[in-house]
Amino acid sequence: AQKVTQAQTEISVVEKEDVTLDCVYETRDTTYYLFWYKQPPSGELVFLIRRNSFDEQNEISGRYSWNFQKSTSSFNFTITASQVVDSAVYFCALSEARTSNYQLIWGAGTKLIIKP
């Protein structure tokens, strides 16, 4: 069973629109960590945010915001006033405390296309 589900394979919006990328996770651990990474066309994975399971506060960083809801096992990512430079594949990932190596379990990614 998939532990991290990103149901949206591809999203295309026009610049300046707001867009939300969904992430649903599955774990039996009470202690876990959630991440979002951006992979632009250049290929390098860029870390965006880390959240631990005990911190459900939403976070805002400029045009980016994240909504963590344990009740629905979701960790959604919203870009406000999207820009062409936001075009990339975005990955959600989970790290479980019971795995001592803290390896990341990845979703399949959502390809975001921002059209000018």
Add this chain to the structure above:
Amino acid sequence: DTGVSQDPRHKITKRGQNVTFRCDPISEHNRLYWYRQTLGQGPEFLTYFQNEAQLEKSRLLSDRFSAERPKGSFSTLEIQRTEQGDSAMYLCASSHGLAGGEQYFGPGTRLTVT
């Protein structure tokens, strides 16, 4: 401040040849990970080091793959007798030792086996 670096960035090899990739992590990070990524997929865990100790290998990793991290600094990933199915992007990441610490990735090595 230098990030994670990987060398080479691209490698084309013929089936049956051996290849070796290098990863230099962020200097203060003691954890180092290798992942493989194919087109349209998320990264797939291969192996993990804490300092110089290789603590885990994925069951998906065949015996043709070996990794080292001498002295707990840079790491190498070697693939022997390459197969076309080995064609992928090989990613290295490093993190500090704290629980659930974020991993920082290098630019990757794209391997093409012809």
